[in-house]
Amino acid sequence: xxxxxLTAVVGLGILAVVMLIFNTPGFNAVISALCILAVxxxxxxxxxxxxxxxxxxxxxxxAAVPFTGAYIFASVPRFLSALFAVVLLYFIVxxxxxxxxxxxxxALAFFFALIVPVFFCAAVMLRDSxxxxxxxLYLLWALGAAWLTDTGAYFxxxxxxxxxxxxxxxxxxTWEGAAGGILAxxxxxxxxxxLYSLLMYRLGMPIRVDYLRxxxxxxxxxxxxxxxxxxxxAVKRQYGVKDFGTMMPGHGGVMDRFDSVLFxxxxxxxxxxxxxxxxxxx
Amino acid sequence: xxxxxLTAVVGLGILAVVMLIFNTPGFNAVISALCILAVxxxxxxxxxxxxxxxxxxxxxxxAAVPFTGAYIFASVPRFLSALFAVVLLYFIVxxxxxxxxxxxxxALAFFFALIVPVFFCAAVMLRDSxxxxxxxLYLLWALGAAWLTDTGAYFxxxxxxxxxxxxxxxxxxTWEGAAGGILAxxxxxxxxxxLYSLLMYRLGMPIRVDYLRxxxxxxxxxxxxxxxxxxxxAVKRQYGVKDFGTMMPGHGGVMDRFDSVLFxxxxxxxxxxxxxxxxxxx
Numbered sequence: 234x235x236x237x238x239l240t241a242v243v244g245l246g247i248l249a250v251v252m253l254i255f256n257t258p259g260f261n262a263v264i265s266a267l268c269i270l271a272v273x274x275x276x277x278x279x280x281x282x283x284x285x286x287x288x289x290x291x292x293x294x295x296a297a298v299p300f301t302g303a304y305i306f307a308s309v310p311r312f313l314s315a316l317f318a319v320v321l322l323y324f325i326v327x328x329x330x331x332x333x334x335x336x337x338x339x340a341l342a343f344f345f346a347l348i349v350p351v352f353f354c355a356a357v358m359l360r361d362s363x364x365x366x367x368x369x370l371y372l373l374w375a376l377g378a379a380w381l382t383d384t385g386a387y388f389x390x391x392x393x394x395x396x397x398x399x400x401x402x403x404x405x406x407t408w409e410g411a412a413g414g415i416l417a418x419x420x421x422x423x424x425x426x427x428l429y430s431l432l433m434y435r436l437g438m439p440i441r442v443d444y445l446r447x448x449x450x451x452x453x454x455x456x457x458x459x460x461x462x463x464x465x466x467a468v469k470r471q472y473g474v475k476d477f478g479t480m481m482p483g484h485g486g487v488m489d490r491f492d493s494v495l496f497x498x499x500x501x502x503x504x505x506x507x508x509x510x511x512x513x514x515x
Numbered sequence: 516x517x518x519x520x521l522t523a524v525v526g527l528g529i530l531a532v533v534m535l536i537f538n539t540p541g542f543n544a545v546i547s548a549l550c551i552l553a554v555x556x557x558x559x560x561x562x563x564x565x566x567x568x569x570x571x572x573x574x575x576x577x578a579a580v581p582f583t584g585a586y587i588f589a590s591v592p593r594f595l596s597a598l599f600a601v602v603l604l605y606f607i608v609x610x611x612x613x614x615x616x617x618x619x620x621x622a623l624a625f626f627f628a629l630i631v632p633v634f635f636c637a638a639v640m641l642r643d644s645x646x647x648x649x650x651x652l653y654l655l656w657a658l659g660a661a662w663l664t665d666t667g668a669y670f671x672x673x674x675x676x677x678x679x680x681x682x683x684x685x686x687x688x689t690w691e692g693a694a695g696g697i698l699a700x701x702x703x704x705x706x707x708x709x710l711y712s713l714l715m716y717r718l719g720m721p722i723r724v725d726y727l728r729x730x731x732x733x734x735x736x737x738x739x740x741x742x743x744x745x746x747x748x749a750v751k752r753q754y755g756v757k758d759f760g761t762m763m764p765g766h767g768g769v770m771d772r773f774d775s776v777l778f779x780x781x782x783x784x785x786x787x788x789x790x791x792x793x794x795x796x797x
Contacts, residue, residue, distance in 0.1 A: 279618065309588045309640065310788035313633070317781045320630055324746040331684060336561065336750050341622040348602055351595070358591065402613060464606040468618050499599045506592035 237483030244481070244490070248376070255372070256365045261299050264357055268295040268350040270487040271495075274477040275349065278469060278488075281342040284334060286326040291346035294319055298350030299357055319347075352495050355502035362502075366438040367511045370429050374422065374447075375501040378454035379493035381421045382414035383462070389413020403466040411459060418455040419448055426511075439514040446510045453504075454497045461496030465489075519765030526763070526772070530658070537654070538647045543581045546639055550577040550632040552769040553777075556759040557631065560751060560770075563624040566612045572604055573628035580632030581639055601629075634777050637784035644784075648720040649793045652711050656704065656729075657783040660736035661775035663703045664696035665744070671695020685748040693741060700737040701730055708793075721796040728792045735786075736779045743778030747771075 251263050272295040276282045281291075298305075305315045320343075327339045356375070360368040390410025398406040426442045433440050465488065469475065478486020488495075505511075533545050554577040558564045563573075580587075587597045602625075609621045638657070642650040672692030680688040708724045715722050747770065751757065760768020770777075787793075 281619075306591045306594065310785060312588065313637065313640075313781055314785045316633065317785060321742070321778075324742070324749075328681075328684065328746065328749055331749055331753075335619075336753055337563075337617075337619040337623040340626040341619040343626055344622040351598065355595065358595075399610075402610065460603070460606070464610065467606075467610055467613055471613075471618055496603075499595055503592060503596045503599060 264299040274486045274488045275345045278474045284330045294346040295350045302354045352499045355498040375498045377422045379458040379497045381418040382455045385417025386410040386414030415455045419451040458493035458497045461493040465492035546581040556768045556770045557627045560756045568608045576628040584636045634781045637780040657780045659704045661740040661779045663700040664737045667699025668692040668696030697737045701733045740775035740779045743775040747774035
C-alpha cells in the first residue's frame with residue numbers, strides 16, 4: 234500500500250511536468266513514449282513479440298502515430314496511403330515468418346499497434362483542437378475519469394463490496410465498487426475542474442466550466458473506463474498474465490494504469506467535439 | 516477450362532452492367548455486396564465465423580463502409596467516433612464469448628472487417644474524386660492490373676514456367692509466369708485504355724490518357740497485385756483451405772478472384788491522387 238501511494242505520487246509529479254510541456258512537441262514525444270511502452274507490454278503479454286520483425290514494426294507504428302497523426306488524418310489519400318503501407322508491411326512480416334507466425338497473431342499485433350496510438354493520440358488532438366487552457370482540462374478529465382474511478386472503486390470495493398461484477402474475468406470487481414468509483418470520479422472531477430479554473434484565472438487564461446455537463450458526462454466516461462479495465466483483464470486472463478508489466482511498483486505495468494485511459498481519452502475527445510463543456514473567456 | 520472461360524465471360528458481363536451504374540448509389544451497393552461476400556469467405560476460411568456475434572458485427576462493418584466511408588473519412592472526430600464504436604463492439608463480443616473466443620481470433624476478424632471494405636472503398640473514392648469518365652478508367656485499371664496479370668501469368672507459367680517463385684506458400688507460381696503476367700498486363704492495359712478513350716469520345720466525354728505514365732505504373736500495380744495473391748495464398752495455406760469459396764465455378768470464391776484487386780484498388784487510388792494519368796478534355 235505504501236509503495237502504491239509512493240508510485241502514485243511520483244506519477245502525479247510526472248503528470249505535472251507533462252502539463253508544463255503540454256503546448257510543445259515534447260508532449261507528442263511523451264505520448265509516443267507511452268504508446269511504445271503500452272504496445273511493448275501488450276505484445277509481450279499476448280506473446281506476439283516474436284518474430285522480431287513483428288515487434289519492431291508494431292513499435293515503429295506506435296511511436297510514429299503521435300507525431301504524424303495530425304498530418305495523416307488531415308486527408309483521405311494520405312490516411313489510405315499510410316494504412317496501406319502498414320498493412321503491406323504486416324503481410325511482408327507474415328510471409329517472411331510463414332512457418333512460425335500465424336495470421337491471427339499478426340492480426341492481434343496489428344490491432345494493438347493501430348488502436349493504442351490512435352486512441353492515445355486523442356490527447357494530442359485535444360490540445361491541437363482546443364488549445365492549452367481548455368485542452369489541458371479535457372486531458373485531465375480523461376485521466377481523472379479513469380484514475381479517480383479506479384481509486385474510488387478500490388476503496389468502495391474494500392469497505393462495501395459484496396456482489397461480484399464479473400466473477401470469471403475479474404473476480405475482485407464488485408457492483409458496490411463500481412458505484413463508488415462513479416460517484417468518486419464525478420465529484421472529485423468537479424473539484425479538479427474548479428481548482429484548474431482558479432489556476433487558469435491566476436495565469437491570465439480564464440475559462441468557464443459548464444459544471445452541469447461535466448457532472449452528467451463524467452459518469453459516462455467512468456463507465457467506459459471501467460469497461461476498458463474489464464477488457465484489459467479479459468485479455469490478461471486469456472493469456473495467463475497477472476499484470477502487463479512491473480514498471481510501476483504497486484501498480485503493475487504502464488498498461489495496467491492506462492487501460493481505462495485508453496478508452497476514456499477518445500471518449501472525451503469525441504464528446505467535446507460535439508458538446509462544449511469548457512470555454513476560454515478571452 | 517471451358518467452365519473457367521464461361522465464368523469469366525459472365526463476370527465481364529456483370530462488370531459491364533456495373534460500369535453502367537457507376538455513377539449511382541447502386542455502385543456503392545455493388546461494392547458493399549462484394550465486401551460482405553469477401554469478409555464472409557475470409558472469416559469462414561480462417562474459422563472466425565463463430566460466435567455468431569463476431570460474424571454479424573464483421574459483416575455489418577463490411578456492408579456499412581462503402582456507403583458511409585466518404586462521410587466518416589471527411590472529419591477526424593467522425594472517423595475516431597466510428598473506429599471507437601467498432602472497437603468497443605468487438606470488445607463486447609470478446610467479453611460475451613470469453614470462454615470460447617480468443618482475442619487473436621477476434622483481432623483477425625477485426626482486421627479483415629476493416630481492411631477489406633476500406634481498401635475496396637477506394638473504388639467509390641475513385642468515382643467521387645475523379646468523376647465518371649476518368650474514374651471509370653482508373654477503376655478498370657485496378658481490375659485490369661490484377662486480372663490481366665493473373666491470366667498472363669497463368670498462360671506464361673504453363674508454357675514457360677520453370678523456376679519456382681514461392682514453393683512453400685504457392686507451389687504453382689513461377690518467375691516466368693510472373694514476368695509474363697507483368698508484360699501481358701502492361702500491354703493489354705494500354706489497349707484497354709485506348710479502346711476506353713475511343714468509347715468516351717463517342718459518348719461526348721473525351722479524355723486524354725498519358726500512355727507513358729500508364730506503361731510505367733501498370734508493372735508496379737501488377738507486382739502489388741501478385742503480392743496480394745501471394746498473401747492470400749499464405750492465409751489459405753495456414754488454415755488448410757484450397758479456395759475461399761465455390762461461388763464462381765472454375766475460379767473458386769469471390770476472394771480468389773479479388774485477392775489481388777484488394778491490393779491494386781487502393782494502390783491505383785493512392786497513385787492517381789498524386790500523379791495525374793487520365794484527364795477530362797471538356
